[in-house]
Amino acid sequence: MTKEQLKAILQLQEVEQEILRIEKRLGRIHQEEEQLRSELETLKGQLSSLLEKRDKLEKDIKNLREEIELEEEMLRKTEEKMALVKKDVEYKALLKEKAKHEDNILKKSYQLDDLQKELKKLKREIEDKKPKIDKRVREIEEELEDLKYEKDVALRKLNSLKEELERKKSSLDDSVVRFYDEAKEHYESLVVVPVEEGICTGCGIKVPEVLFSKMLKENSIERCPTCGRYVYYRL
Numbered sequence: 001m002t003k004e005q006l007k008a009i010l011q012l013q014e015v016e017q018e019i020l021r022i023e024k025r026l027g028r029i030h031q032e033e034e035q036l037r038s039e040l041e042t043l044k045g046q047l048s049s050l051l052e053k054r055d056k057l058e059k060d061i062k063n064l065r066e067e068i069e070l071e072e073e074m075l076r077k078t079e080e081k082m083a084l085v086k087k088d089v090e091y092k093a094l095l096k097e098k099a100k101h102e103d104n105i106l107k108k109s110y111q112l113d114d115l116q117k118e119l120k121k122l123k124r125e126i127e128d129k130k131p132k133i134d135k136r137v138r139e140i141e142e143e144l145e146d147l148k149y150e151k152d153v154a155l156r157k158l159n160s161l162k163e164e165l166e167r168k169k170s171s172l173d174d175s176v177v178r179f180y181d182e183a184k185e186h187y188e189s190l191v192v193v194p195v196e197e198g199i200c201t202g203c204g205i206k207v208p209e210v211l212f213s214k215m216l217k218e219n220s221i222e223r224c225p226t227c228g229r230y231v232y233y234r235l
C-alpha cells in the first residue's frame with residue numbers, strides 16, 4: 001500500500017462513516033415519527049371517544065324527555081277519562097293506570113336527572129381536556145413536519161454521499177478497493193485510524209514511542225503493532 005493509496009482509503013472511509021451516521025440518524029427519525037404518530041392516534045382517539053360519549057348522552061336525554069312527555073300525555077288522558085266515568089270498577093282501573101303513569105314519570109325523571117349530571121360532568125371534562133389535546137396535537141404535527149424536512153435533507157445528503165463513494169471507488173485501482181473492503185470486514189469497522197495522544201484509536205493501545213515519533217515527524221502512515229490497522233498521527 002502506498003501512502004497515496006492509504007490516503008485515498010482514508011477518504012473512502014470518511015465518506016462511508018458519514019453514510020453510516022446519516023443512516024443511523026434516518027433510523028432514529030423513523031422511530032421518532034412512529035412514536036409521534038402513535039401518540040397522535042391515541043390523543044385523537046381519546047378526544048373522539050369523549051365527544052361520542054357526549055353525543056350519546058345528549059341523544060339519551062332527548063329520548064328520555066320524549067318518553068316523559070308521552071307518559072304525561074297519557075296521564076292527562078287518563079285523568080280526563082276519570083272525570084267522565086260513572087262505574088266504580090272503571091274508575092278503579094283508571095286510577096291504577098294513573099298510578100302507573102305517575103310512577104313511570106317519576107322513575108324516568110330520576111334517570112333524566114342522573115343523565116344530566118353525567119352530561120354536565122362530561123362536558124366539564126371535555127372543556128378541560130380538549131384544549132390540552134388540541135395543543136399537543138398541533139405540537140406533534142409541527143414536530144412531524146420538522147422531522148419530514150430533516151428526513152428529506154438527510155436522504156438528499158445520503159444520495160450524494162453514495163454517489164461520491166462510487167466516484168471515489170471507481171477512481172481507485174480495483175485491488176485497492178478490494179483490499180479496503182476485506183480489511184474493513186476484518187476490523188469490523190475502520191481500517192485507517194488516527195493515533196491521538198500516542199494511542200491507536202482503533203484498539204485503544206499505546207503505540208511504541210519510536211513509531212509515534214516517526215509518524216509525527218514524517219507524517220507517515222504506519223501499522224499499529226497491536227491491531228494491525230493503518231495509523232497516522234492526529235493532534
Ligand SMILES: [Zn+2]
Binds near residue numbers: 201202229
Ligand atoms: Zn491498534
